[in-house]
Amino acid sequence: MERKKIAIIGVGLIGGSLAIQLHEKKLSSRLIGVESSPEHAAKALELELVDEVLPLEEAIASADVIILAIPVDSMVSLLPSVMDKIDRQMVLDLGSTKSQLVEVISHHPKRGRFCATHPMWGTEYSGPAAAVKGAYENKAVILCNPEQTDEDVLDWVKHMFAKIGMRQLVMEAKAHDLHAAYVSHISHITSFALANTVLEKEKEENAIFELASAGFESTVRLAKSNPAMWVPIFLQNKVNILDVLNEHIEQLKKFRDSIRDDKTEELRTLIEDANKIRRIIK
Amino acid sequence: MERKKIAIIGVGLIGGSLAIQLHEKKLSSRLIGVESSPEHAAKALELELVDEVLPLEEAIASADVIILAIPVDSMVSLLPSVMDKIDRQMVLDLGSTKSQLVEVISHHPKRGRFCATHPMWGTEYSGPAAAVKGAYENKAVILCNPEQTDEDVLDWVKHMFAKIGMRQLVMEAKAHDLHAAYVSHISHITSFALANTVLEKEKEENAIFELASAGFESTVRLAKSNPAMWVPIFLQNKVNILDVLNEHIEQLKKFRDSIRDDKTEELRTLIEDANKIRRIIK
Numbered sequence: 001m002e003r004k005k006i007a008i009i010g011v012g013l014i015g016g017s018l019a020i021q022l023h024e025k026k027l028s029s030r031l032i033g034v035e036s037s038p039e040h041a042a043k044a045l046e047l048e049l050v051d052e053v054l055p056l057e058e059a060i061a062s063a064d065v066i067i068l069a070i071p072v073d074s075m076v077s078l079l080p081s082v083m084d085k086i087d088r089q090m091v092l093d094l095g096s097t098k099s100q101l102v103e104v105i106s107h108h109p110k111r112g113r114f115c116a117t118h119p120m121w122g123t124e125y126s127g128p129a130a131a132v133k134g135a136y137e138n139k140a141v142i143l144c145n146p147e148q149t150d151e152d153v154l155d156w157v158k159h160m161f162a163k164i165g166m167r168q169l170v171m172e173a174k175a176h177d178l179h180a181a182y183v184s185h186i187s188h189i190t191s192f193a194l195a196n197t198v199l200e201k202e203k204e205e206n207a208i209f210e211l212a213s214a215g216f217e218s219t220v221r222l223a224k225s226n227p228a229m230w231v232p233i234f235l236q237n238k239v240n241i242l243d244v245l246n247e248h249i250e251q252l253k254k255f256r257d258s259i260r261d262d263k264t265e266e267l268r269t270l271i272e273d274a275n276k277i278r279r280i281i282k
Numbered sequence: 283m284e285r286k287k288i289a290i291i292g293v294g295l296i297g298g299s300l301a302i303q304l305h306e307k308k309l310s311s312r313l314i315g316v317e318s319s320p321e322h323a324a325k326a327l328e329l330e331l332v333d334e335v336l337p338l339e340e341a342i343a344s345a346d347v348i349i350l351a352i353p354v355d356s357m358v359s360l361l362p363s364v365m366d367k368i369d370r371q372m373v374l375d376l377g378s379t380k381s382q383l384v385e386v387i388s389h390h391p392k393r394g395r396f397c398a399t400h401p402m403w404g405t406e407y408s409g410p411a412a413a414v415k416g417a418y419e420n421k422a423v424i425l426c427n428p429e430q431t432d433e434d435v436l437d438w439v440k441h442m443f444a445k446i447g448m449r450q451l452v453m454e455a456k457a458h459d460l461h462a463a464y465v466s467h468i469s470h471i472t473s474f475a476l477a478n479t480v481l482e483k484e485k486e487e488n489a490i491f492e493l494a495s496a497g498f499e500s501t502v503r504l505a506k507s508n509p510a511m512w513v514p515i516f517l518q519n520k521v522n523i524l525d526v527l528n529e530h531i532e533q534l535k536k537f538r539d540s541i542r543d544d545k546t547e548e549l550r551t552l553i554e555d556a557n558k559i560r561r562i563i564k
Binding site for chain 2: 183187195202205208217220224235241243244246249254255260271273275279
């Protein structure tokens, strides 16, 4: 397929990493960044993640494809006005929640020009300096409600993710949010809460620094993640997240009670149950 | 220093990985394994982790140094009888809890021949096949209550860990157990409980497999850990673990309540507090 002029709204971890791939895989003829933060705009240019930075309206007018990679609350408020401004351009988003987003434009006259996607990749860092090469390769991407997207848009989106080397799955937006709560969002909450627990109990920061093993680091790593990205995700997906978070608190209480009451066999069974994750995560 | 004949009681992940280092750093003239599992004994010989496998009494009689690397409940029951059987040999353990162990031999006539140590390294795997090269390098090791250990024993133990490339810290046994609960044991409980949460809620295992990102994998990795090792750790260190686990449940409830009540600013503050872990964990 022909290379496209692509505008990326939000050139941070997610948008910046995609920009690198779009260029490397010869999918873009020109990359245009849109950035609300002047520091991020300057950094994105310095790192050559994009060819130029333009105001939103100009970027939309000069692009063939518009990709939104901003926090999911901004996404929901910005997407309808982006759709208002386009002609025949294609629009896609890379956000971590989908129900509210597809709902807010479900009756938009240009709904067909939009494709909702969620590439399952991220790190605990943020901003353009956090963008990495090869980020999305061999990862999964979810296309939500593709039956609402025009065929030519869907064809290009599938072509783009295939060239980047992503496994593509189709999911209804509500199902996406449910699974994302279980497999991604809850991990971030447990990691944030673990960091707060240890910072609360372990007053000797030097002890954390000296003693922290690879195990501690891996469970607490996500606690470095950016609130601007995660607060809106937790609030938009609150029903699913509250459900899984309540279950998690119950599971922790089972550990607590069996330790407190010296129930060796119960404790062993709880751990053996947890070991079943080996079947799924190698 | 002269190379030693070293007996390793328990040639699994921890003992087997140390055996590799003892040989590589020319600390051992001969490595003798003691194994209650015939399969592990055969595997340890096949992998050449040890030169021979002997029954406990013979191993003690022919060794200069005896290293215990078995679950901490077996450690507490076995150590006094090992101390009964030695003459002038040196004994050390590599266990994850220390208070009960130093208590149980505090009045032993040969107490000075023993040194309590905790190298801060491990993985979620177990058994001799899980032993890895270079495991302990650049990690911390804690020496507990060294004032109760004879000088010649302490000298060799320090020499050994220094040659392996470990940072050595001294800590009182009770302080060790407190810090270990905060910085290691709680991470394992949260990971086990997260695995059980997701396995309970996410009935579509295929969805976990397809969608699980690096973030999920890192928070749930420790859930593969061996119950034979971890049940006794949790029970021996129950006072400290219950304390930090109750705090963790409270921290999770703060996240739950602020999400449930749409308290955006509170949620942002909770995450910003968690971000402070960046100061400590790079």
